Amino acid sequence: MAGMPDLVQLTESGLYCAAGDFHIDPWRPVPRAVITHGHGDHARSGMGEYHCTEASLPILKWRLGEQHYHGYRYGQTFVLGAARVSLHSAGHVLGSAQVRIEVDGEVWVASGDYKRQPDPSCAPFEVVPCDTFITEATFGLPVYRWPAASEVAQEMVAWREQCAARGEAAVLYCYALGKAQRVLAELQAHTAQPVFLHGAVANGVEVYRRAGIEMIATQPVSETRSDQRYAGELIIAPPSAAGSAWLRRFGRVQQGFASGWMRIRGNRRRRNYDRGFVVSDHADWPDLLRTIRETGARRVIATHGNTDALVRVLNEEGIAAGAFTTHYGDEA
């Protein structure tokens, strides 16, 4: 392997595979892009071709409109230039994928964003053995360890009931794509009471429903009668709705945020949320380490988040590790 150029390199436009002449989740327009998932920091408009999973197509079409798409099943091999490429489930959001690249027997895997916790709204993570693993590191410190999502869903229901007793509405902020749908899927097991949705969330829920994902009953706030009362109701909205005039219709509210960042009290207190719910679509610290070990990779490149600590731990374990500075990480 000595002397062989790296299969994937960091360029001004993003991660680039020269052998296959394609970029992975580029942040500038390029002729050919392989897209891991539909979040805005990974799937951008302006690419000549989009290579992605079939399962992510509805999301990409919703977000980017009609483009020149090539959809593939998970595990299906396709050839780009001299590279054999396949997409494997990343367990992050519906249709999310890791990119496996094989050239002359050498295998690289770029993870995109991933998690290992069970998630009823998307396919589970698949461990793909490789020589080099390009991993995310959003929560790359040992303080980040997630509780089971079903426990968190129970806490959400208990919170809504406390709000009901006080005559308040429970407004829960979730990222509109992925987190909101996962929470709605998790809630099914713990309550039957329908959930109200902000318009930005409702669109994503519709996409998930059409893909066959089962979620609790929902109703867009925009379609409610003008005399609808919200005390005791759960409303899911994107974080950008916090502090907006849109909130006024609900009367007295408590506000919660569902994010891995809520593991740290200071993050919640700074934003003045009443509640923080620790639920993340990214791997926590133990799962980052476990995943890297399971891939068998001898070399690891961390792309975004708290890369420093992860890189140092891996190097101390004898795994050659480094970092790429990318433009990912706006959506955690």
Place this chain on the structure above:
Amino acid sequence: MKRFAHLFRELDRSTATLDKRAALIRYFREAPPADAAWALYLLSGGKITGARQRIATTGELRQWVGLLSGLPPWLVEASYDQVGDLAETLALLVDDPQTTLPERALADWIEGQLLPLANRDEKERREVVLAAWRGLAFDERLLFNKLLTGALRVGVSQRTVQQALAEMSGIDIARIAQRMLGAWTPSAGFLQQLLSTEVLPSDRRQPYPFFLASPLEQAAETLGDIESWILEWKWDGIRLQLIRRDGEIALWSRGEERLDGRFPEIEAAATQLPRDCVIDGELLAWIPGSAEPLPFTALQKRIQRLKPGAKTLADAPVRMQVYDLLELDGEDWRERSLLQRRAALKSLLATQATASATDPRIVLSSRVYAKNWASAAQLRDSARERGVEGLMLKRGASPYQAGRRRGDWWKWKIAPLTIDAVLLYAQAGHGRRSTLYTDYTFGLWDGDTLVPVAKAYSGLTDAEILELDRWIRAHTRERFGPVRSVDAHQVFELGFEAVNRSARHKSGIAVRFPRILRWRRDKPMADADQLQTLQALAR
């Protein structure tokens, strides 16, 4: 401890004072008195550890959590830098227990487990702490760690706690506040006395809670007729309550600390007073005969001296500029008007022994007269030359209240001095600002190098803090533990109250109360101010 951990969580979550008060009342009603007394002590900022009472140093706690979690020291430190709260970091790094320890009351944890552990050998202390970490659920583990690392800091003011107690017991909040001043030992007995409806003999030995002024943010004209206000200079010293009862003298600081013995010249002058009294005023370093006080740095030399020697007494003699009378001949005067209190204070001081006339140590803070607010503003502008911070505006009819109450007492400071300085270093903040770079060090030009001159933490909006945090991460030059040096580029306008010469600072000067006034994105860093400019302002 579950009950107190639950209260801590309710307080930590709540963003409304009313909810906090309700949670406190519920707790104080239901908790056993010994627990409630400790809870009160801890919520008031009390600590159970200290230099003379060592249960676990922060270094030991870091080391022990490494032992339990298997994490190397650097990773424990990196975690702390991210979380910004040691107690929370430790709680997060430990696994949740499979089986929890049997419940122990808060008082039992403290009196039965932790206090007897003080100053024992390392192994004994470590074993108790590790056993607690292994057996306590997250909320209790966090609280346990808070007991070991210092104050709770859970966003509850002492006044909120006192309001809850007052509402629950029906005792006047002023009495509760007074009984809680100074050092006290948390116990069921103390709590009983605190909430006693009788007037206790011990009530006679206590100072009164200080009445604090609020900064005047509106135009002075909105205060109405200047005739109904008393204006005084705002001194830059140490707020002090002088108590003389049955001829005995006690000095109390605003930090609720007895300062007896530190300022013998004040105590001597107080014994010369003709009557028993409680006086409120400002302690200043002041050379006799001089028109203005020495800068605050001179007074700093005196604060730490328990028994000042002759040289210290000669270099930095102190005097008290007094402005209020709270008690006279054992009678509480706080409900009377400020005009009445000042008049009585004036005649009390007028009858001081003649020996002190040439070198007075207790001096009435003179009233400043102005025809209207415009001429008051002109007087205020002369504050810096007079060695004061501005004007105090006090309503003549106002009673002496407790704590910071808006409306009757205002501090009207002069506009700050300003410089344009360059951001050099940043450090992650704590509490609400954890995980963000919010503690900044700024520098000025000395020739072609930038010399650090001030640290500032406040003044930016939340949006600016986030933006600057991102910039800092993208423009880090070097890291020194939690501190990052950044590319010299960003210029900020800093405001401060005064500049003093200082041998302790590399730049040779120390600025008082620096804060950020504006982010000068328009200004290239080459145009930031020179160190000489600041040095020229030093007193």
